[in-house]
Amino acid sequence: MKTSIKHIITYSLPLMLASCAEDAIDMPGSVNENMPIRLGAAYPTASRASDAGFEDGDNMGVYVMDYQNDTPQEITGDDIHADNVKFKFNGSDNSWSGATEIYWTSNTTPVDIIGYYPFMSTIDDETSIPFSIARRQDLSGNENEPGGYEASDFLWAKALKVMPTSSRVNLTFCHLMAGVRITLAEGDGFAAGEWATLEKNVLVSNIIPSATINLAEGTVTGVEGSPISVTPYKHNEDWRAIVIPQKVSAGEIIAISVDGISYKLVREEGITYQGGKLHSFTITVNKLSSTGDYEFNLSDEAISAWIDDVEFRDGIVRNYLTVNVERRGDLKNIIASMGLSPATISSLKLTGEINEEDFRFMREECTALKSLNLSEVKSWDGEREDVIPANAMNKKSTLSHIVFPNSLKIIGSGAFYRCGLMGTLIIPEGVIKIGELALIPAGYATSDGVFNNCSNLVGELILPSTLELIEDNAFANTKFTGELHLPESLKTIGKSAFHDSKFSGQLEIPENLENLGSYAFYNTNFTGDLVIPDKITDIENYTFANCAFSGNLTLHEGLKSIGEEAFAQCGFRGELTFPSTLQIISIRAFAGNNISGIVFPKSLTYIGGGAFMECKYLSGNIEIPEKIERISPFLFAGCKQITGLTLPKHTISVGGAAVYGCTSLNTIISNSIEPPLVINQSEQEYYWMYINEAKITLPIGPFDGISKNNFTLEVPEESVDLYRRAEGWKEFSRISVSTDFVCRPSTACALNTRHSESIVLDSDGEWEITAKPEWCEVNKSEGSGKEQIVLTITEMPKGSGNRNDYVEFTQKATGYTTRCEVSQYDYQYGEDECVTLQKASKGNGIDILFLGDGWDAASIADGSYLSLVNEQMEDFFGVEPYLTYRDRFNVYACISLSQETGVNTRANWRNTRFSTFYGYDCDGVGSLQPDNVDDIFDYAVSHTPMTAEKMPRSLVILTLNSDEYGSATTLTENGSAVAICSPSVGTYPMDTRGIIQHEAGGHAFGKLAEERVTKNRYISDNEKTIIMSYQRKRWFQNISLSGKMTDVAWNHFILDPRYSNSVDIFEGAYGKARGAYRCEINSCMNYGIPYFNAISRQDIVRRILEYSGEGFTMEKFYANDSDKWGTTSTSRAAMVDDTESYVASGSHHPVRIVKSNKY
Incomplete structure (x- = not known):
């Protein structure tokens, strides 16, 4: 008798997925005598392949077939290497251990390995295992039996010709059954919140429920019988079912009712459910304003690779003890009446209604509680319905998985602070607030944060489209990975909401966001560009400090202030243009960035100390706006590439180290008639003490660390003598009159070839050329007023070497001069x-x-x-x-x-x-x-x-x-x-x-x-129109707006064995997660x-x-x-x-x- 699976998770994919070793596929580790075969079990997902999705104690069955004369043993043979050995999952260290140890036969004998899940104790014939799906897949499991959805699935994996290795061999499982996903989407005509209150039911119709499974080949064969209707499992706004791969004849395939109104999706040509595929149907429901009737439209349909079920399954399809709580606060009494010890309950599903007392009981007395399913329960906080109370499971370290109530609106403050929650966290549709204490003023009690310090949350965070508020500290110190998709409905992000989280990728802040707290994204790994939406008027202290941004920062009109270190130590690049409404830039706001240019608005009234210090790529001439009266200490300290600084005419003072270490600075223009007070900085407080990686010594003056002999200080004509006598200014060896007599551009260059360049000379009176190299020509030697002239650099023979000089123009009445620097470089072309x-x-x-x-x-x-x-x-x-x-x-x-x-x-x-x-x-x-x-x-x-x-x-x-x-x-x-x-x-x-x-x-x-994919939403109608117009040109053939195999441009690859291992239909393209499809998981x-x-x-x-x-x-x-x-x-x-x-x-x-x- 062979062994068999009782509750199976499967996938019928007639292709063999190669296993991958833990460390290096192509370089197996050395194998000694009696080296055990180490196994892992991986779900195939778009983001990772790992043991996620398996629960501690899960069992899989394993067959190992040795190669003999380059041919593997038959799985049905009596002498195979390993015959249906049970492997058990240990959740504490993500390891699998066999009921008996399996060893490599020799250092040179490869094997095929077949795995399936979950384990069956008895299998009569591995080529024909009887299997049936559940009719009621909406029913949850208990501690003895899995739920209907899980019991209908069957996972299978095969690793081909694995060479002996000391590394772990991962079995990449796939579904042998077919998945069905029905999404009911709210259309037009509904009042705000009305859609969420409507009763909705879904059935998958005309399904043959039985089949046999060939474990050797990973194929499924349907068994004739009477068709049934399957009740799917509801998950957020999706209904999910698992069916036997089959061809359904013409007729009804899906039945839906919304608020008692029925709709049937009928197919005249029938439909084929394919093993290993997820068959998705999106049905949009509109409410007609004239009659109040409902209109049902099939708005999207797709057949895509079924690869994303790790997050869906994690914490959902578990073996629960199910308890119905008819009266709020009575859970403890019900458990006692069942003769159960609270300390022994590890997985619990509740129905009915619960409140603060029930949460207290679970938090304090259910000391072994790991998995909690609240999907079908009503949660109360006092007299507030659909609210998880504040501190509900606060510091519940044993709780690793939770399914939230389907009707949930608010998660109370600190509800899951320091919980043991693991993996991916899915907040259901309908939730409006994650916590309720946001932007609490200093001095008032604040929240622990709903999920603050849940350090085992290492998967994805999926937020609902209904979300409006995230409280202070809500997700601080979590370890979520991947992108953070914030919904467009979001209006408030509290203080330190994502402080020290591990998200990466580009952060897109919703356009409707109105409030953004201090430290909200402090010390996160976001990269790329950042756009601040136009409803944000103030950026608080440290909001984005220490982030890894690598692109450009866009600040919209309407912004008034930027707080202390708001963007400090970020990697923003390019030119930074401030909006015309900005008034305040606080201390160290942009310190340590990679920006290359600054454009200040006239509205600016204050720039704090060190605001741009250590911006080592900041270059060119910096002009301080007219309303700035005090140049703060350390303002541009360490900005090594700044070449010029212009101070406004109302400048009162210049703070210590303002341009310390600006080694490329060659021009300072001070427009103040009275020399501004030069202040030496003597305090370490608030300022970094290392500039250009060198420790500075206090006290320090504004112009310390620059060479005052190598450039000219330009001042108003009547103030030259005042500056020559003023402390801090008299140290400059060349102080001259600031003038508007300039030529633009001020440089011209050429290669060996003759080159002409137009130059505009701006003068209040007559001018003349007073210096010019012989290898340059100018079409006019003198003139008056503003004129355009042509400067020509003549041809230079190759091999002559480089040459540099200048053309000098002198204003006749004043003697003021301006120059155009000219250079010519010797080059082979x-x-x-x-x-x-x-x-x-x-x-x-x-x-x-x-x-x-x-x-x-x-x-x-x-x-x-x-x-x-x-x-x-x-x-x-x-x-x-x-x-x-x-x-x-x-x-x-x-x-x-x-x-x-x-x-x-x-x-x-x-x-x-x-x-x-x-x-x-x-x-x-x-x-x-x-x-x-x-x-x-x-x-x-x-x-x-x-x-x-x-x-x-x-x-x-x-x-x-x-x-x-x-x-x-x-x-x-x-x-x-x-x-x-x-x-x-x-x-x-x-x-x-x-x-x-x-x-x-x-x-x-x-x-x-x-x-x-950059946004977790459906592709818009306008984007669809654009894509279709390009595809008519035979462009954009790598994406599709249809998920049907017959519609995608790559359908000929999907079943071709040369390509089918990688090519399928994967949802997500053109920046959107839904409604657009691509050919493979990853590509250029x-x-x-x-x-x-x-x-x-x-x-x-x-x-x-x-x-x-x-x-x-x-x-x-x-x-x-x-x-x-x-x-x-x-x-x-x-x-x-x-x-x-x-x-x-x-x-x-x-x-x-x-x-x-x-x-």
Whole structure:
């Protein structure tokens, strides 16, 4: 007699999932004599594969078959290595132990391993195990029997030809049954809160309930019988059922009633439920205003991979003791009447009604309580219904899993403080408040925080769309991983709400948020961009301090104040533009950031001490607004790249160390007629004592740590003598009159080629040239007033070396001077010269052109530009299918010269060749944009072999000399593409390789859509319209708005054994978690990894072969297709681990589509 499973979790997938060793798949550990086989059991999920979802004491059955003459033993044989051995899960250390120890036969004998869950004590025939699903899957289990949903599932895993290893072998389980998910969505016409009060019922109709399972192959065969209707398990707003894989004949497949009104979903062609798939139906219910009747619409339908059930199952399908509490406060008496000791209850499900006394009993007397299911209970706090009382399970360390009441509205303050809750936490739909004590003033008693210090919460946090308030300390010191999706309904986030939590990825703050407490996100790992919504008027102290942001910060109009250290020690980059309404920036507000520029508003009245200290990338000229009277201590201390500082005319004082360590500072302009008081800082309090990694010594003056002999202090004409005598100012060796006599730009550069540059000279009177090198020409030697002149740097023979000088202009009446610094660099290529990096050896030749923007003569001549271009070219071809088809491409690079480096912003315009700028759309979302895309294409046509006719079949990569603003793609409606790709300072997968492959290879040439998910909601109708319009152009083929196998562009891969191990239908794409679908769990268009999924590779190959004139066929694609990952400095095994914790960092920006009359 073979062994069998009593309650089974299954999945019918006719493909074999290879096991993966705990440490390294390809390098098995050494095996000694009597080395035991160590096993793990993993759920396949989009975010991780782990033992999550298993409960302490769960048992699985295991078969081990040795290979003999390169053939594995049959599972039905009498002499197999291990025959249905029971393995038990130990939740304390996530380990599995066998009823008997199983050892490797030898160091060289591989094995096949088959596992199933849960364990069956008796199996007569492994190729034909009888199995039936439950009719009532809504019924919960108890301590002796599983619930109807769990009893209907069957998990199966097979690891093929595993070589002996000392590492753990993980069995990746899959469902053999089919999953059904019905979502009832609130439509139009309902009053606020009305939908949640309506009674709703769902049935899955016409289901054959019985089958046999072939354990050897992981297949399920239905058994003829009378069909039944299955009552699903309700989970939030979803109804979930498990059915036997089968074809349901034409007719009713789902029956629904809402508020007593019935609806039946009928299929004339029937439906096939596939094993291992989740069949999703979203039915939107509208209430007609004219009649009050309900209108039911099937708004979405999908068949996707069933991979996400770890979180769903965790803490839900457990063996509970079920107790009905008819009268609030009576739970203790009922348990006593049942003859049970409270101390022995570990899993408890309650129905009926409970209150504070019942929670006290569970908290204090049920000392072994681990799992608590309240889904069907009404919870009261005094006379308030649907409220979990404050401190309900406070410090209940044994409680590891909870299912909240379906009707819950409020979770009381401190309800689960310091609980033992584990894994993922799902707050149900309908909850309005998580805690009730938010933004409590100092000096008043505050909450412990609902889930504060629940240090075992290491999974995901799923918040409801109804949530409006999160109390102070609510999720502080938790260890949730992955992204935090805050619902759009959220209005208040309390103090320290997410303090010291472990979330990562990009933080998107809801637009409706009105209140944001101090320390709310202190010391978290969020990366990418951050946009502060326009209803936030004040950012409190330390709100985002010590976060890992790596992108740009956007502050909307309406903001009035920024608190102490609000953004200190964050990694924000790029230019920081403050809104015109801002009045106060408090001490150390932006200390230690990576911002490169500041634009202050005129409204600003106070900037606190150290507000921008240690911003080591802050550069250029800083102009203090007119309303600032006191320059605070340490204001710009350690800002090594600032070159100029302008003080307003009403400045009263300058604090100690204001510009200490600003070693690049070469100009200070003080517009105050009376020299401001210079104050030495003598206190350590409130200020860091290390600047540029060197300890400072007090007292310290405002201008200590800079060389006062190497630049000029410019002051009003009538104040020169006053400054020369004033303490703190008289130390400057050159004090002169501040004047408006300037030339713009003040620099000009060239390579060996002759170059002309227009210069505007702004003068109040007559001027003349008083100095000029002989290798420069100016079209006018003198003039009057404001004039535009042309400065020409003449051609220089190659090999001459570099040269630098200046052209000096002098105002005749005053003797004031201004200069234009000129430089010319010796280089092997001339300006605008086209360099051929690669020629196609097959086909017509597809053109790729690299153009530089923000590269001046110095950065071109020292080799930096072409070095980066070559790096980006190798990265572009470093991933399939570009690696295989590289010989179809011509690659060129043009020496496009800019006069200044960097990227243009709203406030700082740099003199660059193509004027790439960082702009904002109507929603306040920033992105890189070319000033005029036609100028780029015109340049390409004029200076390279590229033609206007071929431009939609070509690619231009704009290589920026800046790493501050990420990357972006601009497409014309005809498909001509410019991929703006910056070098990246980020780590894998958002390194320079990741950016070029995602942006240039994916969006620009491949015309592929974004696959990452940034918001946990349905895709909007407007987004659907946009996607469909692009797909009519044969763009965006890597995503689908339908989850039906017949509709997705990759349906031919799903059942193809060459691809079926990875290709399926996965929900989540185009930034949204619901309503859009992708081909594989991960790809370059998702996380930037060096791998394009199957449909992306197919579409890229189609373009390559069509553009090259060879013609595309699927046979050609299959012949050369490779799913190998591109190379990086990281091993593939490590890369998989990295991508699990990585989420979009904000380095990529949405694709822009523009009109072009020529391209």
